[in-house]
Amino acid sequence: MSATRLLVLGVVHLSGGAHGYQVRSELQGWRAEIWAKIKPGSIYHALKKAAADGLLTEHAEPGSSGPERVLYRVTARGRDEMVELVRDGLRRTHDPTMLNASIAMLPMLTRADAIAHVDERVARLEAELVEQTTWREHPNPDVPEHVRDQAELWAGHARTELEWAKSLSQRLAEGAYTMADDPGSWRTVH
CATH class of the missing domain: 1.10.10.10 (Winged helix-like DNA-binding domain superfamily/Winged helix DNA-binding domain)
Structure with missing residues (x-):
């Protein structure tokens, strides 16, 4: 919802x-x-x-x-x-639907606010990848092999998302998009 x-x-x-x-x-x-x-x-x-x-x-x-x-x-x-x-x-x-909706409404944030929250996503993804790597390198022998394979898929998605999020943060820092604190934004247009 x-x-x-x-x-x-x-x-x-x-x-x-x-x-x-x-x-x-x-x-x-x-x-x-x-x-x-x-x-x-x-x-x-x-x-x-x-x-x-x-x-x-x-x-x-x-x-x-x-x-x-x-x-x-x-x-x-x-x-x-x-x-x-x-x-x-x-x-x-881990909520792609909410991420997509947030990207659609990204210009509602100020540039600094958007960068800060994208960077928080980057930090969370990096921490999750470290945890996943540790788990995959030292698997519990009771975990079925196909579940470990599923973890490989998740890690691949996370690496791709991490690369994308870093790129978005960089583009925002370089001035991409008209953000809430920019002239011509939704806040300044009447």
Whole structure:
């Protein structure tokens, strides 16, 4: 639910306010159903839940040829939640869905904040690789061989992710992307 919540809050925020159908269309355009495993119904549920939690406000608008529509806007609490979810997704390992959602909303952070959380991910991945290497070099004889092979697969994924995270941190340090504290960011555009 966190990845869906993050993406819903982010799209509503970036839109300056949106209807459920707009949020759904935007996320479908991003192909979020693939990389964030979002189902259309979960978008509407996330909007209602975020409104109930005080992260979004709801404004009824007359429909042009049908029932009223609900326009959602992000509250200050919702912006804070969104930023914290991006931070959490960047530093938490073993949750690719949340990482993908956090990357999609990366510009919600200041440059220094983004670098700090990506670097925290780097440190966690490095520590996990050391632990995995030790475990693989001194395996418990009771652990089946195919499980040890699975650890090799995980270590390969972790090495690739580590390389990617280091590269992202470097690109951010070199000025990649328009971040929250840059001119022209979502914070400075009206």
